Every structure is written in structure tokens, then in C-alpha cells.
Amino acid sequence: MNEKFDAIIIGAGQAGPSLAGRLTGAGMKVALAERHLFGGTCVNTGCMPTKALVASAKVAHQARRAADYGVMLGSAVTVDMRAVKARKDVVATTARGNVEKWLGGMKGCALYRGHARFVSPRELSIGDATIEAERIFLNVGGRAFVPNLPGIDKVPYLTNTSILELDTLPRHLVIVGGSYIGLEFAQMYRRFGSEVTVIEKGPRLIQREDEDISAAIQTILESEGIAVRTGADCIRLAPHGQDVAVGVDCTAGAPEIVGSHVLMAVGRRPNTDDLDLDKAGVARDERGYITVDDELRTNVPGIWALGDCNGRGAFTHTSYNDFEIVAANLLDGGSRRVSDRIPCYGLFIDPPLGRAGLTEREARTGGRRVRIGMRPMTRVGRAVEKGETQGFMKVVVDAESDRILGAAILGVEGDEAIHAILDVMAAKAPYTTLQQTVHIHPTVSELIPTMLGELRQ
Structure with a gap:
């Protein structure tokens, strides 16, 4: 016999735990399922670990500039990547532990550790268990999108997740993708001491921004010795001894770049392809994002989608705001909408x-x-x-x-x-x-x- 709950939350990212807190506080019996790491992208592979790395890289950069401020450090600045990674790991694991401890002690919240899949619009299977509720909230997040580039199956490559496990310094990091994630890694690894090349298919970096912003950012990065190659119309990869050759076909410059490591940073995709959403009748768009209305309701009554999986925002703060919208409308008689927030x-x-x-x-x-x-x-x-x-x-x-x-x-x-x-x-x-x-x-x-x-x- 299925165990029944008032609400089921799938995913312990930014929206899920806070929503569990509000729902249990309102007297509901809640189940929360997480198949991997508590805290979601931000805590484990996004904001917290990467900004910890950014902080280490900034200190290295400031140390090299110490003489500009009249401070003499003496010997050359060196970076211990094992220590950098260890510090990053402490930041992430501490935050993850705090989330898990909070949920574990939450009265009225049952934790399920496993992969949830729909059985019907009101039922989910998690391992050997089947649970059901009249309200289901999807907070399943996203992951790196890896395009099917020519030769990608023949070479090793990194994503924003796997690069966080490096405790050695890449000799030459080639980054495919000149947008937000790629540029942050580009600068931090250049400051750690790697040679860095950014390859962007479009005519300029971060094309979402105005041209003057893009140009200024490129100038900042190039001033630190980062090579930028835009207009890379035919990106391809191939083994080159122990290294990787990345073909660019740009209008100027060498036709290929040889690097020791390649980071794919060309976007994200939602974790919606293995939830058996079809058994619940939940609609997705052509990119796999769950379709929601202005109050984050899916096309199936009683099912909501929050965070990166709904395509209405790709940030920690928008995920948390999704929680606020749902909680206010469901529990406080509110009428908050996604379209009310300022990007x-x-x-x-x-x-x-x-x-x-x-x-x-x-x-x-x-x-x-x-x-x-x-x-x-x-x-x-x-x-x-x-x-x-x-x-x-x-x-x-x-x-x-x-x-x-x-x-x-x-x-x-x-x-x-x-x-x-x-x-x-x-x-x-x-x-x-x-x-x-x-x-x-x-x-x-x-x-x-x-x-x-x-x-x-």
C-alpha cells in the first residue's frame, strides 16, 4: 500500500528545502526525495564552490600586484592547487551538511534518498517505495549541456562539475563557450597560473549583453593574458598526443588550439529526461524544460515545477524566488507571479x-x-x-x-x-x-x- 503525503517535493536544491519548511510549518505531512547531493547546483557544483575558487584566484592576483600598493612580498607567488581545492571542498561540504541537517530535523518531513519517477499524476516510485500526494513539486535542477561536436567522443573533456575535482593546474585550459560560466573559470585558472584560451562560436563574448559591455569584458580578460577566439564557426576536437586539439576555423589566427585540458561551457540542460513525466502527462518544451504558467503550475493540476528545470530562470536567486511565489500563493492567499520579478x-x-x-x-x-x-x-x-x-x-x-x-x-x-x-x-x-x-x-x-x-x- 502506498504511503500518502500531503505534498511531495522532488529535489533538495534552492527551492525544495525552504518549501518543505513552509509546508510542514503549515501542518502538512511532506516527503522530500533527493537522488544525489543535498543543496543542489548552487551548494555543490555552482555558486559556493566556484566563488570559493574565485576568491582564491583573487588573492593570488592581488599578491602579484602587491608592489603596486607598496607591499613587498619577496619571492614569486605560487598556488597550491590541492590546498585551493581543499578549501573549496570545505565550503561546499559544510553548506551541504547544513541543508541535510536542517531537513533531517524537520518535523513532518520524511526524506527519501533515491531517484524518483512518476507512476501516475499523483504517484512516484523511489527505489522499492511508492508514495503519493495531491501536491507534487519538482525542483530537479539542471546539468551541463555537452553538444555533439565532431570528435568529442574521442577526447577527454571537463564540465563545470568535473573541473571542480581537479587538484592540479592545467598547463593550457581551452574553454569552449564564451559566456558566464566559461569566463569565470577562464579568469580564475589564468590567475592560478594556467595558459587559457576561450573559444566562442558567436561574434563576441556574452552576447546577451550590450556590445560595450562585451568589449570591456574581453579587454579585462585579455589584459590578464587570456586568449579569446570569437567567430569559431566549426568547432571540432581531436587527440593530439597527450593533449587535445580544438579546431576553431576563425577568420583570423591559428586554425586550431592545442590544450592540455578542455572545458565545455556552452550552456545547461534540465534534469527532466528521466522522471517519466509522460506517465503524469506533464508537458515539456523542445529543450526539455517543464512548461509552467506565471504561478509555476504545470499543465497537470497539482504539479508545480520550480528552479532550473522550468526554464523561467537559471539562477539560485530565481529558484528561491520560485519557492516564495509558490508558498505565498498556496499558503498565504497571495497572487505573486514570475513575470513580476525584474531580471x-x-x-x-x-x-x-x-x-x-x-x-x-x-x-x-x-x-x-x-x-x-x-x-x-x-x-x-x-x-x-x-x-x-x-x-x-x-x-x-x-x-x-x-x-x-x-x-x-x-x-x-x-x-x-x-x-x-x-x-x-x-x-x-x-x-x-x-x-x-x-x-x-x-x-x-x-x-x-x-x-x-x-x-x-
Whole structure:
């Protein structure tokens, strides 16, 4: 006989555990199933371990620049990759342990360790057990997408998950993919001491951004010795002795790059192909993402999809917001919607990029009149004092409503300063509210009002 629950949650990523907490707090009997590691991508193979590596790489970079600040370190800076990995592992395992401990002590929550598959729209099998509930929440996450490139089956390659297990330094890391994940690994490994080449099929890096942002990021990376090859129309791989040859067919430069290691960083795919969703009748799109409405409900009543598997956001913060939307609507009588949130994210190279809302290109689509404000980081006192003046800040304002449509801050502390703009956007206040606000000196944020006072068409 099946064990019955009020709710079943599949996946212990960012949305699942918090949702379990709210549901059990409301008196529900909840089952949560996790087939691998508690904490999901962010804790285990995403934000926490990678940002721990970014932090180690930044320290190495600052140590090499010590003389610029009048600090003499003496001998050359070296990096112990085993120690770097060990520190990263502690960060991730501690966070994972905390999630598991929290769930294990949650009254009213039964943990199932295994792979859940649908038997029917209300039933799931997990190993030898079959459980059922009237409410089922899918929080199954995603994984690296590996394209079927010519020769990929003949060479070893890394993904964002397997590269985290390296405790030695690649002699030459070739990264296929010039977007967010690839660029973070590019800079960190260059700072650790590897030769690094980034290969991007498109005409420029991170094509989601405006061209001026893409160009500035490429300049930052190249200034640290990272080679960038764009316009790689025919990427192919082949063994080259103990190394790997990556063909690029770019319009300029060598036709192939030989590296000791290859990282595939060309995107993500949802973990929805082995859930037997067809037995529940749950619809997916052509890329495998579970189709949801504005309140994260699937086409099957009583089944929701949260986090990376629904295609409505690919970040930890959007996954957590999915939980907030579902919990508010289900338990608090709310009417929150995915479409209410403002897109925002960061690129955590150094200096980082903080992004909110529309790009200039997106804002101008359809003939909308906009005003643009820009400020180079060379004119930001905090950046000058820290000796980190690369990048700029940029804001896009609707010329008719005076509302801020979007912003980007590429520069020191840009990932934090962007929230001053994001909060004003969420409040639907005119840009003048922020322009007339007094900020603390000396900070990066204090130049945002100044930038807003210099808007141009």
C-alpha cells in the first residue's frame, strides 16, 4: 500500500528545502526525495564552490600586484592547487551538511534518498517505495549541456562539475563557450597560473549583453593574458598526443588550439529526461524544460515545477524566488507571479558585472525613447583608491515615464552596487528618487546619483 503525503517535493536544491519548511510549518505531512547531493547546483557544483575558487584566484592576483600598493612580498607567488581545492571542498561540504541537517530535523518531513519517477499524476516510485500526494513539486535542477561536436567522443573533456575535482593546474585550459560560466573559470585558472584560451562560436563574448559591455569584458580578460577566439564557426576536437586539439576555423589566427585540458561551457540542460513525466502527462518544451504558467503550475493540476528545470530562470536567486511565489500563493492567499520579478544576475569575474532589467539594446527595441547614463570607473573615487579602475556603470531610463528600465555596473563592487538601482526599479519610482538620495562617501554606489544627473538621449 502506498504511503500518502500531503505534498511531495522532488529535489533538495534552492527551492525544495525552504518549501518543505513552509509546508510542514503549515501542518502538512511532506516527503522530500533527493537522488544525489543535498543543496543542489548552487551548494555543490555552482555558486559556493566556484566563488570559493574565485576568491582564491583573487588573492593570488592581488599578491602579484602587491608592489603596486607598496607591499613587498619577496619571492614569486605560487598556488597550491590541492590546498585551493581543499578549501573549496570545505565550503561546499559544510553548506551541504547544513541543508541535510536542517531537513533531517524537520518535523513532518520524511526524506527519501533515491531517484524518483512518476507512476501516475499523483504517484512516484523511489527505489522499492511508492508514495503519493495531491501536491507534487519538482525542483530537479539542471546539468551541463555537452553538444555533439565532431570528435568529442574521442577526447577527454571537463564540465563545470568535473573541473571542480581537479587538484592540479592545467598547463593550457581551452574553454569552449564564451559566456558566464566559461569566463569565470577562464579568469580564475589564468590567475592560478594556467595558459587559457576561450573559444566562442558567436561574434563576441556574452552576447546577451550590450556590445560595450562585451568589449570591456574581453579587454579585462585579455589584459590578464587570456586568449579569446570569437567567430569559431566549426568547432571540432581531436587527440593530439597527450593533449587535445580544438579546431576553431576563425577568420583570423591559428586554425586550431592545442590544450592540455578542455572545458565545455556552452550552456545547461534540465534534469527532466528521466522522471517519466509522460506517465503524469506533464508537458515539456523542445529543450526539455517543464512548461509552467506565471504561478509555476504545470499543465497537470497539482504539479508545480520550480528552479532550473522550468526554464523561467537559471539562477539560485530565481529558484528561491520560485519557492516564495509558490508558498505565498498556496499558503498565504497571495497572487505573486514570475513575470513580476525584474531580471537580475551577476558575472563574477574580477571586476564583477552586476546586471538588472533591460539592456540598452532590449530597451530600444520597438522604438522606445530612452536616456542613457554612463560613468567610467576611472571617475569613481572608491575604484581609484583601491587601484581597480576597469569597467564602467551604465543606466537606461525611459524618457517618457522617467522609470529606470535597466542598468549594468561592470567594476569593483558592481555586483553589490547594482542593488541600489534594482530596489528603485522594484519600487517603480522615477530615477529622480535615486538621483536625489544622499549616498555614503567613499563608495561605488555614491556615483550612481551623479550618473543619473548626466543622462543623454
